[in-house]
Amino acid sequence: MRWVTFDCFGTLVDWRHGIRTSAELVAPGQGARLLEAYNRHEHVVQAESPTLRYRHVLAEALRRACADENVELNGDDAAVLGTTLPYWPVFPEVGAELSALRAAGWRLALLTNCDRDLIAETRRRLPVAFDAVLTSEDVGAYKPADAHFETFRRSYEPARWVHVAQSYFHDMGPAHRLGIPRVWINRQGGRPADEKVIQQELPDLGGLLSVVENA
Incomplete structure (x- = not known):
């Protein structure tokens, strides 16, 4: 079986838009600042508590971001990210590119730092079905751990496998470490800390099939 595995949030779903606009609901005018502050905290919370459910990671990272930016949260406002996550928008090219992969005979899987219930809601918005999903809740860890x-690899024994993701930190690092062919979806236009970690690079999923076929 030939498999392409994907990270979900940031790669297929517009994670930055989701964080920013959701933060605006509880702190109008502060979404952009809170997004950048949130980015500093999420991976720290995940490393501190690898088995913490993702909706609680979202809430704790938002609380810390608000503390950094002197933004007051009221009541259960910190739960807003977990509540809105199933409605975060899918990038516009995702449907066509995933359909092309499936038509070419590739099987598709999600390897996501998320809970089962949240990814189940998100999958309803993804335009192409996936053959397998592994969540942090399933494996008891958050990427960039290897779990x-x-x-x-142990469950599906792929004959050929390419991993596709936007996050250099969460996905490209462990895929490189484990010798998995990989495609970096560099939506933010930055440069990686270590260029040799990147094998193939695209600005979005456009043209992914030909890159995967040659990875």
Whole structure:
């Protein structure tokens, strides 16, 4: 079986838009600042508590972001990200590119730092079905730990496997470490800390099939 595995949030779903606009609901005018502050905290919370459910990671990272930016949260406002996540928008090219992969005979899987219930809601918005999903809740860890990748390899024994993701930190690092062919979806236009970690690079999923076929 030939498999392409994907990270979901940031790669297929517009994670930055989701964080920013959701933060605006509880702190009008502060969404952009809170997004950048949130980015500093999420991976720290995940490393501190690898088995913490993702909706609680979202809430704690938002609380810390608000503390950094002197933004007051009221009541259960910190739950807003977990509440809105199933409605975060899918990038416009995703449907066509995933359909092309499936038509060419590739099987598709998600390796996601998310809970089962949240990804189940998100999958309803994805325009193409996936053959397998592994969550942090399933493997008891958050990327960049190796657990998602090792569990997938053990469970599905892929004859050929390419991993596609936007996050250099969460996905490209462990895929490189484990020798998995990989495509970096560089939506933010920055440069990686270590260029040799990147094998193939695209600005979005456009043209993914030909890159995967040659990875």
